[in-house]
Amino acid sequence: MSQEWIQALTACERDGRPAILVTVTEVAGSAPRAAGTKMVVTGDALHGTIGGGALEFTAIETARALLDGEVTELRTQSYALGPSLGQCCGGRVSLMFEPVRPPALRVALFGAGHVAKALVGILGALPARVIWVDNRADQFPATLPANVRALVAEEPVAVLAPGHSHILIMTHDHALDYRLVRKALSLPGAAFVGVIGSETKRARFASRLRADGLDPARLTCPIGLPGLSGKHPGEIAVSVAAQLLSAPPVPPAPPPESVTANKCTGCVTPCGPDGP
Structure with missing residues (x-):
């Protein structure tokens, strides 16, 4: 078979x-x-x-x-x-x-620092699909939840593609963060795009995005629910996870339809010239 x-x-x-x-x-x-x-x-x-x-x-x-x-x-x-x-x-x-059907929560997570590790622990218990990307192989834990796939990428920006409902950026490199944000906002669709950081970081990124011809309105920075302001990585992770769950899901773009050719490939009980 x-x-x-x-x-x-x-x-x-x-x-x-x-x-x-x-x-x-x-x-x-x-x-x-x-x-x-x-x-x-x-x-x-x-x-x-x-x-x-x-x-x-x-x-x-x-x-x-x-x-x-x-x-x-x-x-x-x-x-x-x-x-x-x-x-x-x-x-x-x-x-x-x-x-x-894929889960509504389809997360691309960039960066494998303390907050990302805590967030993966939470997302691993949710109906979600997570791609976790970093360019440092030694930063990933030895075991991962079943719904999380770790990906070591020398150039994480190249991994970004349409199909994610949420894109979260929290790398160790501010320059890489910006390149990821710029690529994320250039993708078709309306995925949630969030980057870890302060209001000052957002203002700097927004200025650069406008100079690059991009609208920063969809950029969320800082990330996490406003009422949850703890600084511990676990507290930030809980806040970010709650924000993801409260954001409306983004469906993937429907693919074009096609019709398979109508043809017969034989029967379990062969038909005779006048039918079975």
């Missing part, structure tokens, strides 16, 4: 892309594929197959409608292949549509 769907789900989780896992749950009579066959449908791609033909075409359309509607619950549907879909296979197939 093809494992393409497993690789596709792994890639969707890594990239934060929503998908629908389609599973053949029950088969009666002649059908393109056996029960347990799976495929993954995203907004612009198809991974695996449940046999092609009208059944697969209909399943893709249904899956993409669920994606467009941001449905989160399981759906099941039974199809009579001959009467309903006009396939030569005359059996009946039941499909399960399972939405697989």
Whole structure:
């Protein structure tokens, strides 16, 4: 059995892309594929197959409608292949549509100092996906929460890309902080962009951003809820985490739609020249 769907789900989780896992749950009579066959449908791609033909075409359309509607619950549907879909296979197939959506909190965290370490401990207990970036490999702890991926990057700015709901910058280098802020505000979308520092730091960054042709209005600095003003790294981390949870989630930009070719790839019980 093809494992393409497993690789596709792994890639969707890594990239934060929503998908629908389609599973053949029950088969009666002649059908393109056996029960347990799976495929993954995203907004612009198809991974695996449940046999092609009208059944697969209909399943893709249904899956993409669920994606467009941001449905989160399981759906099941039974199809009579001959009467309903006009396939030569005359059996009946039941499909399960399972939405697989990334968490709303998708954080890119730059810097592995004391505050970042404390913040990762909090985010690790939340429904979140965190990419943690620093150019110093020895600053990362030996173990990380399951939802946190550490990335050592010689040039952290190159890591920044669309798809994050929140971008947090707290490196050991003010010049690097500025380059990250400038790149973050240049990305498409409206991710939360926060940098650790004082009002004075924000004023300096805002002046430079305007000189570089960027609007500093979206820059949050200092970070953290205004009412939580403790200076301990743990207190700052709690304040920042609370701010992230209170900010409205930013959905990823929808990918363009495409339709997979309608083709049949064979049946579990082969069809004769006049049907099954």
